[in-house]
Amino acid sequence: MPDEAPSPPLAGAAAHFRALESLYDSAPINRLWNSSLEIVESGFARIRFELTEAHYHAAGAAHGTSYFKMLDDAGFYAANSLVSDRFLLTTAFNLLFTSPLKAGPITAEGRWISGHRRVFVAESRLLDADGEEAARGTGTFMKSKIPLSSLDGYEFPA
Structure with missing residues (x-):
């Protein structure tokens, strides 16, 4: 059987999406959650993660930091x-x-709402294992002076 030709390198938006997913994976904070980011299309990001009892507050449910972190990340990556x-x-x-x-298992979905130049607005929601919404958030995100290309985790696929 002949060898298959190598896949062409990703370009444009798809390469950018994969590099952002790599950036997410490289963040030390994400070692605290069993999570994965998928950027589905421009302006939409999905994070699948697993909550455990280690994420609970004293009353036996997930602490608000888990809600905020995943909602913020989903909105951020969508933007x-x-x-x-x-x-x-x-x-x-x-x-x-x-x-x-x-x-x-929990899913965070983020969707870009508005903004094109310096400030972006995105909304996000958390869905439980049954697909029921457990939280919703809206964030504003501003361009920084930090080039994505300067970040070690922002890597294009080979």
Whole structure:
């Protein structure tokens, strides 16, 4: 059987999305969660993660830091999927808790809402294992002076 031709290198938006996913994987904070980022299309990001009892507060449900972290990350990556030269910074984030989360698989979805130049707005939501919304958030993200290309984790696929 002949060898298959190598796949052509990714270019454009797809390469940027994979490099952002690599950046997410490289962040030390993400070692605290069993999570993975998928940038599905421009302006949309999905994070799948597993909550455990290690993420609980004293009353036996997930602490709000887990909600914020995943909602912020989903919104951030949805917005940064539209920006290929600079790292974005969260400048504000509003959060609504709608139900407590327990251990199990959770999905965070982020979607870009508005902004094209310097400030971007994205909304995100957390879905429990049954697909029920447990939280919702809206964030604003601003271009920083940090070039994405200067970050060790921002790597294009081979």
